[in-house]
Amino acid sequence: MAKSKTSKAKKPKQSFDFGVNKKFPFDKYELYSDAVQSPSEDVKFYRDRYIDIRGRDLKPTVLREDFCGGGAISCEWVKLNKNYKSVGLDLDVVPMDYGRKNYISKLTDDQKRRILLIKKDVLTKNLPKADIVCAVNFSYFFFKQREILRQYFANVRDSLKPNGIFLVDIFGGTQCTDAIIDKTRHKNFTYFWDQKNFDPFSNEAKFAIHFKYNKKMYKNVFTYDWRMWTIPEVKEIMIEAGFKSTEVFWEGTARDGSGSGMFKKIEKGEACESWIAYIVGVK
Template identity: 40%
Template sequence: MSAKPAKRRPSMAEQADIHELYEQSVQNVENEVEFLQTTFKQLAGRTAYLFREDFCGTASASCQWVLQGPEYQAIGVDIDPDVLEWGRKNRLSRLPSEDQARVSLIESDVLSVETPKVDLLAAFNFSYWIFDERATMISYMRRCYDALKDDGILFMDMFGGPEAFEETKEKTKHDGFTYIWHQAKFHPVTNHMRCHIHFKFPDGSRLKKAFTYEWRMYTAPELRDMLLEAGFSKATVYWEGDDDDGEGNGEFTPDDKGEADLAWIAYIVAEK
């Protein structure tokens, strides 16, 4: 009688959760919320309580926001029902019930969604670069303007530098996996770019194209000009400082010039 073949063990890639990997690789919602609140207080002279997270995905920032206290509320907006459901099951459900009640997740297009006016609105992880036509981008910015209270503030992130215009890969090792940022295509006439996120594991297995993005890479002057055209009174770039090794230290301050770094990430903060 022949022996039964050994049951194949699933690879690390097969067992992995791409949303968990993504957040471990590129998100630090604790630092984000601290930056949002601190900067809002400096500019508006008060505390922000009602937060809207556009392109919220798993809504981790919204969940972190309400942990500040019982008076804090968050609205997360995303057009993808699957990622919202993941967020409900894996992020929102972890909060105490009283905190869960202060997070509202809406499946909708950010160009048409209607929400109560908020103190602070954030569009992070470069997701708003999906609007590759200038007119559409300005339309989105005007929607953000209208969604804010009279002293409300819009926060966006952006990246740039010479390396951002290249077709290249960058690998970053994390505990238990390697994160690979792949700029697969770049068209200099339109600034259209196609980017992928891959993950590689110690057992040799991979998750290729776990995430794919089709964006127009906007420059800082373009974004500032469009925000002012959309009605904002002021648009300020917050540039990252350096640590002792010349690497980014995670601290962002206003800067009207920036540095000619090969690659950089910054925030743009628009006051109503």
């Protein structure tokens, strides 16, 4: 999940070699992760939502991370509790291999036994069963047609255990219907979130992540071509796909006006330039 309202992160459609290379003299996945991911916080949020919805007597065990990339969330889940297991699914073996080499290799032997990354299209049926499924960093925005998104949500619903829950994140705001570049300074690099366009006819937009590293600009390190789904659409499609109910959690605002990283359940949103929320589908 993105770290703040000004750091809505994402990942590339295409694969690149990982690690430092001629094209990028830095580890692009490491910079991406520093800029936009907070997996150790995310997994606690998922566990707490499950407990809030199902009560303390029912304990989640298996987390599935769809569109897992390097599987950072799956790694944090197995660290959270010695009984927890995780499975990550992604179409692309390159980020998964990166995750195996850089994240999974640092787990204990016991944790390694409880995690698996699998090359799989989330649009196929019979996905691995789980108590919690998450699809974050807006990855389902790849699916531009309602029918396809419903098919994906139905696959998730079918693969959830009887008390399962499904979490997705979403972003929006007036800024997202414009071409903008957002800049965030980090210790060793600067992160740029570039919204290249927005088409109100289709609600589609193209995005790119650039990094400034050692005073040099590296453009289009990750690129995305997405449909900007809205909260009511996602809620409706979850219900159409068979979820019993949905809940929405809205990110609070820090003193400096950026996102606080804290999410509260809401029944009504707030007009602003940029917002991030979670939508939870309850089986």
